[in-house]
Amino acid sequence: MTKVLSVRLTVEEEAAMRRQMALSGDREIGPHIKRIYFGQLHPGEGVLAELQRNSELALDMLATLGRNARRVDCETEPNENNRDTELRLLAAIFTMIYSSIGKLQQALIGRYVDHQVVEDFLKAKG
Known part of the structure; x- marks a missing residue:
């Protein structure tokens, strides 16, 4: 089962995240956040x-x-x-x-x- 969570970001936070996405080659925010979050768990x-x-x-x-x-x-x-x-x-x-x-x-x-x-x-x- 999939669950959708909403996350509130400021314009600056979204811009920083998009820059990091561009550097890492991620195209979508969801997979990028999951990769970063789960990467830190391991x-x-x-x-x-x-x-x-x-x-x-x-x-x-x-x-x-x-x-x-x-x-x-x-x-x-x-x-x-x-x-x-x-x-x-x-x-x-x-x-x-x-x-x-x-x-x-x-x-x-x-x-x-x-x-x-x-x-x-x-x-x-x-």
Whole structure:
């Protein structure tokens, strides 16, 4: 048996939902809402799980860059410059992804990475 529920949305909420639908390739609101809702009920699947895997990969890359930077001796200054560039690129990618996701996902990421610290790092002169 199918049941129809009505949901009241503001114009801004509907516009945001339609943008997310366009990004995800969904054509109808009902299936989009179901996919998002049921995707969040299964923590190992969906957008949040993918985001968590990507954030863990990014944190692992940052840790690797940090370990490698400590091993570098004074003779390899060009490599230090490359590592700084890699770290800045990774921070920039994190910032772009962070600003493109919803508040719920930002709160989840905020448990592990302080977004303001990453932004401050990017703003600092190297």
